[in-house]
């Protein structure tokens with residue numbers, strides 16, 4: 001089944017999605033929309049998002065800034081179109097609830113968000129190892145995801161809270177939080193420190209630290225940073241019988257390195273105590289297949305009625321609520337957020 | 347196909363170059379000499395590479411000590427130009443009181459744990475359940491293994507088929523045990539390099555087990571730096587135990603030609619660096635560009651770095667394959 005596809009937001013992400021859909025073969029991109037027409041584009045382009053519907057698409061790909069996502073998604077669902085949207089799913093959990101209402105009103109349609117880290121090879125391997133039961137009960141998770149803020153940090157819409165909803169945590173850290181909840185379910189208790197150190201001219205955080213616990217007592221700590229000058233992705237999972245870590249994550253820029261999965265099962269001494277430094281197995285992944293897997297899952301959901309596993313609106317809501325809980329758990333940061341809302345209203 | 351790297355501490359050099367391994371080497375070489383002096387012994391000459399089938403004419407001489415050995419130009423495997431009958435090989439292995447390679451306490455226990463964890467992790471990653479495993483002869487090679495496997499495998503039951511001389515009717519006994527127990531996995535550790543016909547062993551297993559069975563193979567690797575630099579002088583090169591010294595590429599081809607899917611290939615050998623360091627420090631006059639000074643000057647840290655690099659490059663002297671039928 002070939003799905004007529006319109007891409008709203010034809011920047012870096014929109015083009016990555018376009019390429020993945022071409023590789024898949026089950027999509028035909030019939031139109032792309034952005035604020036400016038690209039004369040070199042290989043598909044017809046429009047500047048009015050509503051104009052894409054004149055091309056009779058089956059599918060809308062939504063790759064627009066966070067604050068526009070709910071409008072674009074709800075409009076598409078209301079018009080009977082399947083939707084694939086980038087993360088974060090809007091600016092806050094209220095945005096997600098709105099989209100979920102539109103989804104519920106159109107039960108025959110597929111809505112999927114691009115939480116692509118779930119389908120990175122190293123992450124999928126880690127999930128298989130844990131699900132097999134070999135590693136034993138999960139004790140705790142540690143995650144570090146960080147970058148060097150980047151050019152035009154202060155001017156980028158991502159760092160205007162009105163447009164994005166927050167800073168590095170909602171933009172990048174959200175992937176780590178989504179993975180935490182994929183491995184351990186919802187985290188309900190949260191402590192945090194959120195701060196702004198380097199980019200003080202914008203009101204969003206450049207670092208967020210959080211410690212959280214789920215109802216089963218699994219503890220997770222996250223550090224999301226825009227002042228991690230060395231691009232870093234590191235996820236560690238510690239279980240009763242050993243540990244798993246994922247170092248590096250394949251990305252469009254390649255700056256987070258290749259993905260290296262390390263897994264070890266403890267060696268026990270005669271009394272059954274783990275001997276330090278067990279043998280580790282290291283597996284490297286060098287090809288980012290996540291975009292292709294997402295395109296394939298989205299297509300199979302529409303064409304074959306398969307369930308969406310990664311990037312459901314329920315997962316989107318859970319992770320947005322966790323982001324909000326982290327912002328709210330730091331009293332100083334929370335007070336700043338509130339005063340900003342008040343001064344914006346005045 | 348995945349290529350895992352097995353990271354661990356470097357082994358104690360005495361387990362490779364001490365008195366016990368030397369006695370074992372001497373005993374094996376004496377057995378080979380006796381076999382060659384025996385006019386009644388039957389030998390099979392090889393005209394092609396046992397891995398990739400390349401003509402022996404397209405190979406280089408690797409060694410002439412005890413037996414002529416060739417290195418295949420097609421796949422880099424090393425192999426003897428003639429092999430004794432399997433029954434003869436089994437008899438020689440069983441007759442040697444010192445046939446079990448030297449024990450070294452914790453290292454041996456760690457080797458067993460490494461094999462058992464390998465099976466557990468592959469089982470998890472391939473999303474299969476390997477409740478029953480047949481060990482083919484490693485229990486005879488490594489006397490503590492049976493105890494370790496039974497003690498450390500909680501959710502798995504093991505069957506052991508030890509080496510039995512005389513009773514061998516080709517692979518009839520192996521076939522019978524495979525049919526009787528229908529294991530989900532078969533371990534063939536330290537066997538593939540010393541059998542007369544490795545292709546026949548692989549084929550026998552593949553034809554007898556159910557589809558989906560995972561076969562774990564550990565054997566020596568011809569791509570290892572120890573063999574590249576030291577050749578037949580490597581203390582690991584014991585002719586009677588290295589009749590088929592496969593390269594990664596060669597064994598991969600043999601496995602595919604024998605009807606298997608290759609799940610994993612790795613070279614978890616930990617000895618190349620320490621063997622080479624020992625070699626160059628004990629042979630002061632020997633000069634090989636770059637390597638002799640590298641090893642004479644290398645600290646323990648550098649040796650470990652090199653060993654990990656060799657593993658990551660599939661260039662260490664031991665290899666493992668996980669195959670599926």
Ligand SMILES: [Zn+2]
Nearest residue numbers: 395398418421
């Ligand atoms: Zn060959």
